[in-house]
Structure formats: C-alpha cells, structure tokens
Amino acid sequence: MSYLYKWILFLPQVFVFVKSGSCMWSKRKQIKLIASLRGNKLLKDLPQEDLLKLLSEMEEVVWPKHTCNINKDRTFYYFHFLVSGRLKVYQIEQNTGREFTFFLLGNTDAFDILCLLDGYEHNVYYEAIDRVVLLSLPMERMKIWVSNHPGVNKNLLPYMSNQMRILEEYASNVTLVDISTRLARLILSNINKESRELELINDLSNEELANLIGSTRAVVNRHLQEFKNDGIISLGRQKVEIKDIDLLLLKANKNGASAP
Known part of the structure; x- marks a missing residue:
C-alpha cells in the first residue's frame, strides 16, 4: 500500500456502529459474542453472569479492512475487545512514511491498556489488517470493571508483561x-x-x-x-x-x- 493511499484511508467515517446493548442482539449473536469475550485474555476468569452484564454495556463496532484510525478519542475514551480480525498497532514518521509496527492484535486481545492504566493519550495508530469487529465500552466503565473484578485486574499484569517482552525482544534483536x-x-x-x-x-x-x-x-x-x-x-x-x-x-x- 502506497504512503499516499494509506493516508487517504485516515478518514473519520471508517467506524460502523452496529448495535449497542445485549438486548439488541439475537440469542444466537449473544452466545457468539459471549464466547468471544470468554476467550479474551483479560476476561477469561469472569463467570457467565458477569460476562452477560459486561456485554450489556457494550457496543459493536466494525472497522473495514485496510482502514486506519488516527482519531485518538476512540482509544482514549473507549476500551475495546477484539471479536474478529487483526489490528496493527504502529507508529509512522510522517515526513518519510516509514513505519514501525509494535504489535499485531488478534481476537484474544484488547486495547488500549496504557490509556486504561495511566489515563494518558497513547500516541500510536491502528490499522485493520482484516475486517475488524470490536466490542467497546466507555473507558471509565472499564476502569470500574477492573476495580470491582479482581480476576480482570490479575490478568492485566501477565498481559502487559507479555507485551513488554515482545518490545524487549525487538530492541535486543534490532541491535544485536x-x-x-x-x-x-x-x-x-x-x-x-x-x-x-x-x-x-x-x-x-x-x-x-x-x-x-x-x-x-x-x-x-x-x-x-x-x-x-x-x-x-x-x-x-x-x-x-x-x-x-x-x-x-x-x-x-x-x-x-x-x-x-
């Protein structure tokens, strides 16, 4: 994908809001979404009842394939769980178009963890490698869920540790x-x-x-x-x-x- 074409895709209309709240989904769709949440690395210890409550606070959002997000409001004010598709987390040097990819996120991942933990804007971009389906809820609500559910809080540490190991390995590899x-x-x-x-x-x-x-x-x-x-x-x-x-x-x- 050319540098010019990629920047054409940095447009505000890329988000498609499908439905919000579990009452809006069919029973079959609810079962599928709950299964996806249960497989998430942060939510794997939550009981079924809590997963249903969490789902009721969420909205389904679709990012079309090859679209990029530079609207940091969506990652600063909302927390997202990947249901399907792959998402690239990267930084770009705007004068040259050179990129560095930090992570590829898949359907067991969530973001943005740093915004959740420290409350500061995270200066990275996101690009949908495939058609990406997300379940999203307001960041402040996610903070309450973390505070009220020790299992989620416990899972945050190994999740962050794994991401730190990936970056540490990259720094070592690129140097040595x-x-x-x-x-x-x-x-x-x-x-x-x-x-x-x-x-x-x-x-x-x-x-x-x-x-x-x-x-x-x-x-x-x-x-x-x-x-x-x-x-x-x-x-x-x-x-x-x-x-x-x-x-x-x-x-x-x-x-x-x-x-x-």
Missing part, C-alpha cells in the same frame, strides 16, 4: 541480531503450538513483515527466498507455510530460541 535471524524468530514466534501452522502473519505482505522487524520489503523478500531455497518454507500468493521447523530453529537459535 542480523535480519535473517530476526525474520526466522518472527516466523517462529507466530507458529501455533498445537497445529504447528503459521498464524497472524501468514498472509502479510513483505512490507508488513519488514515493519515488524525493522527492515525493508526488498531485504525481507530476499531472505524469504533464501528460506524457500533452503527448504524451510514454501511461498504462495502472500502466504507463508512452514516446511521444516527444525531448519527454522537453526536460523533462529543464536540466543537459544525454542520450538513452539
């Missing part, structure tokens, strides 16, 4: 590790432990992969071709499949990376 190893570690960290399939990044463009490891599209493309020639992966149309995880580990194990 060559790009081939960074790419191998990125792929390895996104392999499902049970299915051994590549998830979350499997269909990203080379440019998006580059933004995750501090590189460029051309360099990432070259290393992916090397991985393919070495029998580590196969490449389809914007799709990466793992062929030999042991060889991938050899690429990534300079500092003791382990198999998923």
Whole structure:
C-alpha cells in the first residue's frame, strides 16, 4: 500500500456502529459474542453472569479492512475487545512514511491498556489488517470493571508483561541480531503450538513483515527466498507455510530460541 493511499484511508467515517446493548442482539449473536469475550485474555476468569452484564454495556463496532484510525478519542475514551480480525498497532514518521509496527492484535486481545492504566493519550495508530469487529465500552466503565473484578485486574499484569517482552525482544534483536535471524524468530514466534501452522502473519505482505522487524520489503523478500531455497518454507500468493521447523530453529537459535 502506497504512503499516499494509506493516508487517504485516515478518514473519520471508517467506524460502523452496529448495535449497542445485549438486548439488541439475537440469542444466537449473544452466545457468539459471549464466547468471544470468554476467550479474551483479560476476561477469561469472569463467570457467565458477569460476562452477560459486561456485554450489556457494550457496543459493536466494525472497522473495514485496510482502514486506519488516527482519531485518538476512540482509544482514549473507549476500551475495546477484539471479536474478529487483526489490528496493527504502529507508529509512522510522517515526513518519510516509514513505519514501525509494535504489535499485531488478534481476537484474544484488547486495547488500549496504557490509556486504561495511566489515563494518558497513547500516541500510536491502528490499522485493520482484516475486517475488524470490536466490542467497546466507555473507558471509565472499564476502569470500574477492573476495580470491582479482581480476576480482570490479575490478568492485566501477565498481559502487559507479555507485551513488554515482545518490545524487549525487538530492541535486543534490532541491535544485536542480523535480519535473517530476526525474520526466522518472527516466523517462529507466530507458529501455533498445537497445529504447528503459521498464524497472524501468514498472509502479510513483505512490507508488513519488514515493519515488524525493522527492515525493508526488498531485504525481507530476499531472505524469504533464501528460506524457500533452503527448504524451510514454501511461498504462495502472500502466504507463508512452514516446511521444516527444525531448519527454522537453526536460523533462529543464536540466543537459544525454542520450538513452539
């Protein structure tokens, strides 16, 4: 996606508010949304009754694919749980268009945790990689839920700890590790432990992969071709499949990376 085209997508009309309050949803839809909330990393310990109460305070919001949010009011005044789709959290250098991607959020994630905890505006942008469906509620209401439900409060710490580890690993890799190893570690960290399939990044463009490891599209493309020639992966149309995880580990194990 070109820099100019991406900025065209920074428009205020990207949000589609579907419904608000559990009484507005069919029973079947309620069951689906409750299942999604139950799978969220922050809400996994809440009982069914509390999940239903929480859902009654929420609105369903849709972000169309490839749309970007620079309206920080939506992330400062509202807390969001991902129901489906992937969301990129990133920063951009406006003079050059260069990007750095902090995280890719999926359907077990929530945001913005920093706004929830410290009450300050978070200077990042969000882009919908897919069509993204969110369940949102006012930030002040979410703070009350955290205060009144120790289980949610308890889950915040490991969630934040995991995000800090991701950033710490990136800082270490970009300073100490060559790009081939960074790419191998990125792929390895996104392999499902049970299915051994590549998830979350499997269909990203080379440019998006580059933004995750501090590189460029051309360099990432070259290393992916090397991985393919070495029998580590196969490449389809914007799709990466793992062929030999042991060889991938050899690429990534300079500092003791382990198999998923």
